Amino acid sequence: MLPISVAKVAEVIILARELDRAEPEFDGLVNALNAEEQAALVAIYWIGRGTYDADDLDEAMATATNEATTPTTEYLKGSPLLATHLEAGLDALGIDATEEEDRLIKPV
Structure with missing residues (x-):
């Protein structure tokens, strides 16, 4: 069980795709x-x-916790493929964030 909700990861993915326009929101969320x-x-x-x-x-x-030397926001923003890697990571864990991403992009 992940200690972070799929909805939060999905929101990070969405903001990472638009980082040039949504950097303050990304920083605030993370x-x-x-x-x-x-x-x-x-x-x-x-x-x-x-x-x-x-x-x-x-x-x-454990490694992420024990070896963190850079703020998480700065570390993650250093990857131009952040959204892609987060989606691939969820997929590898057997989690599909598509429904959460769709819900966040197109609120009901």
Whole structure:
């Protein structure tokens, strides 16, 4: 079980796609996450880019927690493929964020 909701990850994905226009919103959202949620976000990103396998989620989260030297917002914004890697990480974990992304983009 991820310590971050799929809805929060989906919102980060959406904002990451529009980072040039939505950087303050991205920063606000990521900074509002607690430390465990931020570590999970980084771990999902790492899984999506192939640094870790989905089976290594706990190890990736521990590494993200123990080796964090840069603010999470700055670290994640350093990747031009952030949204793609987050989606791939969720997919590798067997989670589909499409419904959450659609709900956030097209509120009912």
